[in-house]
Amino acid sequence: MEIEIATVGGYEEVGRQMTAVRAGEDVVIFDMGLNLSQVLIHDDIRTEQMHSLDLIDMGAIPDDRVMSELEGDVKAIVPTHGHLDHIGAISKLAHRYNAPIVATPFTIELVKQGIESESKFSVDNDFVKMEAGETMSIGTSGQVDLEFVNVTHSIIDAINPVLHTPEGAIVYGLDKRMDHTPVIGDPIDMDRFREIGRSDNGVLAYIEDCTNAGKKGRTPSESVAKEHLRDVMQSIEDYDGGIVATTFSSHIARVKSLVEFAEDMGRQPVLLGRSMEKYSGTAERLEFVDFPEDLGMYGHRKSVDRTFKRIMKEGKENYLPIVTGHQGEPRAMLTRMGRGETPYELDEGDKVIFSARVIPEPTNEGQRYQSERLLKMQGARIYDDIHVSGHLREEGHFEMLEALQPQNIIPAHQDLKGFAPYVDLCESQGYELGRDLHVTRNGNLIQLVE
Structure with a gap:
């Protein structure tokens, strides 16, 4: 059976992921993502109102x-999961293909919300829900199957899809960390990856996310981040002024920990910002997380400002606002707070907890720097980098290669500079650039079996 891979997007940057695999006459597309940094550098762009060609x-x-x-x-x-760099282009491109969108339940709900807000195109693709551990047949030949393998990432309900063909498995390895003690959900299914690697036909190709390949060691578990966060919050629990926290809105496990620790401190947690309300509300509705019944979630600006007024009236020491804005996004809640555009008044000594890292990209770094400066000018004390990555480091990559023993490797989710550490790792394991290690660019085709 002919096997061909189109590296459509995400092979020159972190973002706008899209890869297609052709097995015989059947094609499967993995991811349709947005490069958010290309949007953020423009003022007040609304992607839902833009044509796909302009984007x-x-x-x-x-x-x-x-x-x-x-x-x-x-x-x-x-x-593969609900981050915008993997689903953000579905509302713009999916209607071009007469094919269902197949994903886990949480991811499907986020995709549906993106489609509902789309004002330029009508997306009528069917939805097929599939859980981790399940398999479905692809096409009419009866020779190609799609399997979801459970992985752990910085968003719930993430999977690595595996396309089983007569020539071997194609494992699409974006994005994951090797977490054996996650705060929400099941551990990464390394047993299944080892089974796939040792099956009769083995792994024909492994497409892997190279984000942290240049970092030594292994990525810590989310449970480590939870304990770090607990330590920080206990250290300031006696402070009788304002404490504000921010993290990735999609990081439900981290939001859950913040809510839990707020209550331990005797503060009322409240989630503020559109994306905070969107992700946490969806996770609660689908019963991935059990939040307190009285937890407030507010997305619209008027309701957020009403909540800030109530906090100021009843006392900042009684609340923990958990807000959007960890990357310094211009319209996010924390950025507005830093500019003095909300009823919440920051005083000298108030604490701001960043339970997130800056995404290493110039736009984000600049906006985050500006946000922190504004907060400090109002007297805020910054608690930074209380986080663990959602991506594998060097030893995790080594373990995946040991488990899968792939015949071919295709680095992804980076630019050429970002590929270099992963290429070095693969070459140390006997792979050779141009033979079975394929460094490629956006818009290329790789013929694996003719």
């Missing part, structure tokens, strides 16, 4: 013209 021109979503060179029909669109 392609500005480098915000994948240029999928290479798909016309694949001699087959798309049978499924498979987003």
Whole structure:
């Protein structure tokens, strides 16, 4: 069976992920993502109101013209998890393909919300829910199957999809960390990865996220981040002024920990910001997390400002606002607080907890720097970097190669500079650049089996 891979997006940057695999006449698309940094550098852009061609021109979503060179029909669109760099272009591109969107329940709900807010295109693709550990047949040949393997990441309900073909498995390895003690959900299913690697046909190709490949050691568990956060919050629990926390809105496990520790401190937690309300509300509705019944979640600006007024009236020492803005996004809650645009008044000595790291990209770094400066000018004390990454480090990558023993490797989710540490690791394990280690660019085709 002919096996061909189109590296559509995410092979020159972190963002706008999209990869297509052709097995015979059947094509499966993995991810359709947004490069958020290409949007953030423009003032007040509303992507839901923009045409896909304009977004392609500005480098915000994948240029999928290479798909016309694949001699087959798309049978499924498979987003791996709910981060925007993996699902943010579905509302702009999915309608071009007569194929269902196949994903885990939480991811499907986030995709649906993105489609509902889309004002330029009508997306009528069917949705197929599939849980980690399940398999479905792809196409009509009866020779190709799609499997979801459970992985742990900085968002719940993440999977690595595996396409089983007569020539071997194609493992799409974006994004994960090797977490054996997650705060929410099951540990990464390393047993299944080892089974796939040692099956009769083995792994024909492994497409891997290289984000942290240059960092030594292994990525700590989310339970480590939880204990770090607990330590920080206990150290300031006697402070009788304002304490504000921010983290990734999609990081439900971290939000859960913040809510839990707020209550331990005798403060009322409240979630503020559109994306905070969106992700946590969806997770609670789907019963991935059990928040307190009285936990307030407010997304619209008027309701947020009403909540800030209530906090100021009843006393900042009684509340822990958990807000958007960990990257210094211009319209996020924490940025507005730093600019003095909310009823919440920061006083000298008030604490701001960043339970997140800056995404290493110039736009984010600049906005985060500005946000912190504004907060400090109002007297805030910053508690930073209370976080663990959602991506594998060097030893995690080594363990995955040991488990899968792939015949071919395709680095992804980085630019060429970012690929270099992973290429070095693979070459140390006997792979050779240009032979079975394929460094590629956006818009290329890789023929694995002719």
